[in-house]
Amino acid sequence: VQLVESGGGLVQAGESLRLSCEVSGFDFVDYAFGCFPQGPRSEHEGISCIRRDDPIAWYADSVEGRFTISYDNANNVMYLQMNNHVPGDTSIYYCAAESHQICSTYDSAGDFGSWGQGTPVTVSS
Numbered sequence: 001v002q003l004v005e006s007g008g009g010l011v012q013a014g015e016s017l018r019l020s021c022e023v024s025g026f027d028f029v030d031y032a033f034g035c036f037p038q039g040p041r042s043e044h045e046g047i048s049c050i051r052r053d054d055p056i057a058w059y060a061d062s063v064e065g066r067f068t069i070s071y072d073n074a075n076n077v078m079y080l081q082m083n084n085h086v087p088g089d090t091s092i093y094y095c096a097a098e099s100h101q102i103c104s105t106y107d108s109a110g111d112f113g114s115w116g117q118g119t120p121v122t123v124s125s
Helices: none
Strands: 002-006 009-012 017-024 031-037 048-051 054-059 067-072 077-082 091-099 119-124
Touching: 002 091, 017 031, 017 091, 017 119, 031 067, 031 077, 048 067, 054 067, 077 091
Parallel strands: 009 119
Antiparallel strands: 002 017, 017 077, 031 048, 031 091, 048 054, 067 077, 091 119
């Protein structure tokens, strides 16, 4: 599975960004896609997760109500719409994919085997 990210940048607090993660190299419906600040070796939890076959997503408390994750099955792209940024959102954001994975608060970076290259998001106050 290959994941290619885009859409990071420099914004001011209160502004918005949309991250895109183009996915290729897989055929299964049973896949979950997550977003993890700081990447595959991070000990931090993910911030959002969505399954390809279920539009109901999971969000960390820190982004609930501000971020929206979605998956475009027709084009195999995961989107993370990030609104009302705060300085604490500053990080390198990585998308990740894993087959037979559910989305829950117990997900960790180690549960996901395929990763994008990361895209930086910087929020100034």
